[in-house]
Amino acid sequence: MRSVSLLFILISVLSAQNPFEAYYLSKQRLQEKDTAGYFYLAEQAYTLAPFNLEFTVNYARACVTVNRHIRATNLLQAVADMGFDYDLENDTTFRPLWNQSKFKQLNAKAEQSSKLTASNYAFSVKEKDLVPEGITYDPRQQKFYISSVYKRKVVGINLDGTTFDLLGEAQDGLYSTLGMKVDAARNHLWIAGVLNTPKARTMGAGDMGKSAVFQYDLETKRLLKKYVPDDTLTHLFNDIATVNGSVYVTDSENGAVYRIDKETQTMTPFFRWDGMFYPNGITYTPDRKYLFVAHWAGISRISLADTQMVMLQHKPTTTLTGVDGLLFHENALIAVQNGAGPQSRIVRFELNKTMDAVAKATVLESQNPLYNIPTTGTIVDDEFFFIANSQLQNFDAQGNIFPAERMQPTYILKLKLKE
Secondary structure, eight states: OOOHHHHHHHHHHOOOOHHHHHHHHHHHHHHHHHHHHHHHHHHHHHOTTOOOOOHHHHHHHHHHHEEEHHHHHHHHHHHHHHHHOOOOGGGGGGGGGGOOHHHHHHHHHHHHHHBOOOOEEEEEEOOOTTTOOEEETTTTTEEEEOOTTOOOOOOETTSSOEEEEEEOTTTOOEEEEEEEETTTTTEEEEEEEESTTTTOOOTOOOOOOEEEEEEEEETTTTTEEEEEOOOSSSEEEEEEETTEEEEEEEEEETTTEEETTTTTEEEEEEOOOTTSSSSEEEOOOOTOEEEEEEEEEEEEEEEETTEEEEEEOOOOOOEEEEEEEEEEEEEEEEEEEEESSSOOEEEEEEETTTBBBBBEEEEEEEEEEESSOOOOOEEETTEEEEESSTTTTTTTTTSOEEEEGGGOOOEEEEEEEOO
């Protein structure tokens, strides 16, 4: 029986071609009460992607099942040091550790450090079914603009908090609107749009899988151009950075950054890397030397001159994964980290002089009671304005939005970046 079991384990391990597959296979083995199979696959997922905290905690559970308690405690300590609380005292898998003093200390640390409320209320939008993802600021008009995944439009917010539709629902064939940026010098609004999910209220036959970048004139509200690459790939254009009139947009579907050239007005691949799974937030340095792109494995710095890429290095107690919105501010990256652990948070990653490593990470806010998947933000006069509750998961299994009584107004919060 032992040799057959080992053979089955080896086949399972070899069949796991990536950390996600190993992780989900490990959960299956756990349900089947195959302790050895669970451990080996959980360990494989962690080994392939040690930066993923869900894989780390799963591996810690697996260590407990095979009586490797010291290893499990050390893994959980690393997670607690990063400021995330996995509610370990209510996870019965860790029952053998509950009475250990080190476990109690790390659990208390995680619980305390994962809660920090520092932001203030800025605005709210009464439309409960907006489901926004992107926010940007127009310094000319002194207005904020927020996107809408569900209603395929753009809403404006005046400084007094009143709102208006800048672009109406599906105007000019606009897709679900994601990341947006204002190019104030040219008075243009750039919008990343997609129709790859059932989260838009209106969607025609054959629309699924479409993605494009839309360029609008803010003076006339006229669509100047809709950009789609000249290829047969399925894209998910997500977030945008405007640099000297040219536009850089992350393609989450293809692990790439595309560039729209201001002179030729063409959209072409700028950077692609197999290790850049699901690129999302994107920003740039004031000297226009580097882009920074957030993706599943961390944050990459990309040279605008020659596309040379380096992964930002960081301390073991820092994680750069799970970042959505990303902005550059005074030699630091301001990140909306909504996918690293169970708590969403806003983090400042201070860079070293060469901008190839994070010298210090400071959690500015975590687990605000208003949070329901915070996504992106914009900086105005050293204040960070961000979407606190996108409600991106307020849909049922069929893609229908929750009824109004289960939805909330959209809250825009603000954090001071300088005292």
